Amino acid sequence: MIIKKYVVNNMNEAMTRIRYELGSDAIIISQRKIRKSGIVGFFSKKVLEVTAALDNSNNKKSKENKDTMKDSLEALKKVMNVNETRPIQPIAGKDELSYRSEKDNKEITKKNEVLLSEKVEEFKISADNDVLKEMQEMKKLLNNMAKGVQVEEKSELELSLEKSDLDKELIKEVINKIKEDMGSEEEEQKILNVIKDYVEVADFNPEGTIVLVGPTGVGKTTTIAKLAGRLSLIEKKQVGLITIDTYRIGAVEQLKTYADIMGIPFKVVLTIKEMDQAIESMKDCDVILIDTTGRSSKNKMQISELRAFVDKANTDNIHLVMSCTTKNTDIPAIVDGYSVLNYNNVIITKLDETTTYGSVLNILNAAKKPLSYVTTGQNVPDDIKKLTVSEVSKLVIGEDNIC
Ligand SMILES: Nc1nc2c(ncn2[C@@H]2O[C@H](COP(=O)(O)OP(=O)(O)OP(=O)(O)O)[C@@H](O)[C@H]2O)c(=O)[nH]1
Numbered sequence: 344m345i346i347k348k349y350v351v352n353n354m355n356e357a358m359t360r361i362r363y364e365l366g367s368d369a370i371i372i373s374q375r376k377i378r379k380s381g382i383v384g385f386f387s388k389k390v391l392e393v394t395a396a397l398d399n400s401n402n403k404k405s406k407e408n409k410d411t412m413k414d415s416l417e418a419l420k421k422v423m424n425v426n427e428t429r430p431i432q433p434i435a436g437k438d439e440l441s442y443r444s445e446k447d448n449k450e451i452t453k454k455n456e457v458l459l460s461e462k463v464e465e466f467k468i469s470a471d472n473d474v475l476k477e478m479q480e481m482k483k484l485l486n487n488m489a490k491g492v493q494v495e496e497k498s499e500l501e502l503s504l505e506k507s508d509l510d511k512e513l514i515k516e517v518i519n520k521i522k523e524d525m526g527s528e529e530e531e532q533k534i535l536n537v538i539k540d541y542v543e544v545a546d547f548n549p550e551g552t553i554v555l556v557g558p559t560g561v562g563k564t565t566t567i568a569k570l571a572g573r574l575s576l577i578e579k580k581q582v583g584l585i586t587i588d589t590y591r592i593g594a595v596e597q598l599k600t601y602a603d604i605m606g607i608p609f610k611v612v613l614t615i616k617e618m619d620q621a622i623e624s625m626k627d628c629d630v631i632l633i634d635t636t637g638r639s640s641k642n643k644m645q646i647s648e649l650r651a652f653v654d655k656a657n658t659d660n661i662h663l664v665m666s667c668t669t670k671n672t673d674i675p676a677i678v679d680g681y682s683v684l685n686y687n688n689v690i691i692t693k694l695d696e697t698t699t700y701g702s703v704l705n706i707l708n709a710a711k712k713p714l715s716y717v718t719t720g721q722n723v724p725d726d727i728k729k730l731t732v733s734e735v736s737k738l739v740i741g742e743d744n745i746c
């Protein structure tokens with residue numbers, strides 16, 4: 344038995360290819376409309392996927408057996424058609440968006456499995472062993488196909504959003520909102536509109552005291568150096584640098600090196616009292632950038648120690664720095680753990696280290712704070728950017744790429 348799938352533009356093309364490749368004895372088992380994979384594929388034209396089968400057994404069969412085989416294949420084909428014509432019918436069409444519930448999927452698959460078993464049982468009574476073996480193989484293949492169809496056609500949009508690493512709950516929310524959107528825009532515009540609702544960018548002009556906090560290794564110190572470079576070298580502002588990170592070996596040297604290169608004042612703060620003094624000593628600066636120790640959000644003790652310093656900075660320019668490579672499941676704990684520091688903005692780093700940007704939306708949705716900057720590489724001061732709502736949304740749905 345040969346079973347082959349053809350992705351074609353129409354049925355005529357399918358028939359021509361099937362006849363050419365499998366011959367006139369081949370039969371069509373199923374057909375369905377699909378789109379190419381990926382979110383971009385979601386907006387592309389639908390194509391037809393046709394599955395054909397050919398009984399190529401070399402055993403000599405009586406005409407009667409061949410007829411029985413064909414009849415049974417036809418019966419199975421009908422069963423498969425049940426699968427294809429019921430509510431399983433997908434997905435987002437050009438003019439409408441229809442979705443199948445998980446419960447529907449399960450019920451339909453269960454019914455189809457029962458029907459398939461009945462057909463095979465009926466056939467067992469009349470068929471010889473060879474044919475029975477093939478029929479069993481066929482049943483197995485069809486069952487697998489039925490399961491494949493179920494997953495694939497759950498919703499093309501859902502799969503595309505999953506590929507972009509968007510959080511599952513968020514995907515459900517987004518899809519429901521798209522369904523509720525009765526506007527007349529194109530699908531792509533509807534999706535963008537819904538995504539935009541989750542994105543807020545900060546109308547942020549760096550001045551006064553700015554504090555960066557966040558987990559270890561996300562790029563706080565590098566981002567401080569990038570900001571200091573831009574503000575002092577390009578915008579010609581008076582910039583001062585303070586670090587309270589005396590925990591990690593080399594942390595002070597890291598920032599001091601940048602401060603020396605840029606020729607800007609730099610202070611290391613060890614105690615809460617010194618914090619006041621350091622800020623006071625930089626009162627003539629337009630911008631004071633404060634680097635902090637990277638802490639695990641799970642360590643409440645360390646976070647509250649950090650809080651004592653951050654409170655002393657007496658600013659509402661506190662940015663939570665998070666890497667877009669953060670595991671989705673860790674995001675809520677981080678934004679929650681750092682919430683005691685009352686951060687007002689989010690900086691998302693390392694966009695150059697990923698090809699999908701669902702995590703950007705996962706972070707913004709969890710933090711519910713505006714995005715001030717994204718960083719896109721290790722180069723100081725170049726790899727830092729402000730993005731618009733539209734730019735972020737396009738990244739999330741894979742319509743754009745940042746690096
Ligand atoms: N690819 C990439 N790497 C980055 C980016 N920003 C920072 N890094 C790198 O990430 C590593 C850690 O950066 P740091 O700035 O030391 O991170 P941190 O948050 O200050 O780390 P701790 O002080 O230990 O908590 C370094 O190797 C940086 O060069 C970025 O946007 N993209």
Ligand SMILES: [Mg+2]
Pocket residue numbers: 563564565588594634635637
């Ligand atoms: Mg650091």
